[in-house]
Amino acid sequence: MRPPAKPAPAAFRPKDGVQLLALPGLPEIRKGDDLAGAIAGAARKQGLAFEDGDVLVVAQKIVSKAEGCIVALAQVRPSAAARALGKTLRSDPRFVEVVLSETRRIVRESAHVLIVETHHGLVCANAGVDRSNVPGRDVVSLLPRDPDASAKRLAAALRKRTRKRVAVIISDTFGRAWRLGLVNVAIGAAGLAVLRDLRGERDRTGKLLHATILAVADELAAAAGLLMGKAEGVPAVVIRGYAFAAASEPAAKIIRPAREDLFR
């Protein structure tokens, strides 16, 4: 008897799946640069034409650079509070000063890290102030002032340029309570529903689902994060084939209101 035939490898059928497509090769972004143009150019180089229903996930860093949310520490005069905290954290007091200026409230401080609530209401380490992937020594990036507005602008600019409706998520890598490691989350969004409320739907056994709201935009950001890794220089990823609800919601909707939060 002959051995059973080896099954042929499956061809990709878009109807079955979702694709994550990296957009490497963006130029170094500077203040005032046309981000939509740079992204469309990187897509073209990849032979990728945007389609209606694509989700573009963009790393916060390039949005901040395009918007000039960059601070040279040489320009910063640390306050007494920043100097004291800098000693505790063994951190440059000028860096701490920038973090404090982005902070609404300190949530936790330890010998290693400052977890704060930013003016946006985001809870994260160092208010999202970061040295990596910013050219120059002692230069740091801040989060965009209004990431949802940034996402809206980018979606509109891409629409104008490509004539396609592309949803946009601006992502950043955040730490979590209880779990090690960073994951990408959505800090800005436009063109999609960021939360998917399943309450009222039934599971496969017919039971009503309770308390089931999925943070779809965060799962999209995390998926894109797989291809972004800080070292790779891939600040943009296209997610194709994901059927999202088209209501345009801000990522701010994902922030748990402080009064309902048991951990703030």
Added chain:
Amino acid sequence: MRPPAKPAPAAFRPKDGVQLLALPGLPEIRKGDDLAGAIAGAARKQGLAFEDGDVLVVAQKIVSKAEGCIVALAQVRPSAAARALGKTLRSDPRFVEVVLSETRRIVRESAHVLIVETHHGLVCANAGVDRSNVPGRDVVSLLPRDPDASAKRLAAALRKRTRKRVAVIISDTFGRAWRLGLVNVAIGAAGLAVLRDLRGERDRTGKLLHATILAVADELAAAAGLLMGKAEGVPAVVIRGYAFAAASEPAAKIIRPAREDLFR
């Protein structure tokens, strides 16, 4: 002048991207069922042959069912503590009793939810005890007793059956501090490095990266979660084309040690 030619839609090039492929059509899983066999069968129905380097993400629920981690509340005698807590939470005291039996420590209790540390060390609502997608009224599922061991067994069984090295992640939907909505995280893993440590690598500007460890397995689980949605009955997703580090690490490695946790 003719209008510029519209660029042809991009064909999928696996080298560029990652695919998320849903495996619907699994039968209802019962205690003792051969999960690897059921998954291989569902893949075959999709015309999908496993490949070396695929990551299979499986919803905790079907692993729990196969392992018999199912409790009928009619069999449960609630303790006085469970009855008291049940009143506060307006929850079935037998349900609360099951939650407490899976709990090492209550992290927070409010009028709406019980956030606990499970015997595994996972911090989540209701210790992962859940009514959805379990057939029968008043029947609940527990988390697998040792999800990393379950992942290992499933990876080994798939290897035997398909002759392919497939990494396995067992996922569950967890809530988060500070953010609304659930996301899928990895509670069990085999065949891949669950954390990716970038410390010592350089960013694209040449700066050394500090404090950058990515929770790769959680990002994979979240990506798969996009196709799982509780209502759809898709308990398994194949992730193809993701270049992970092949060291086999348990998902327990992602749990932040309690002594380093500022929020426990």
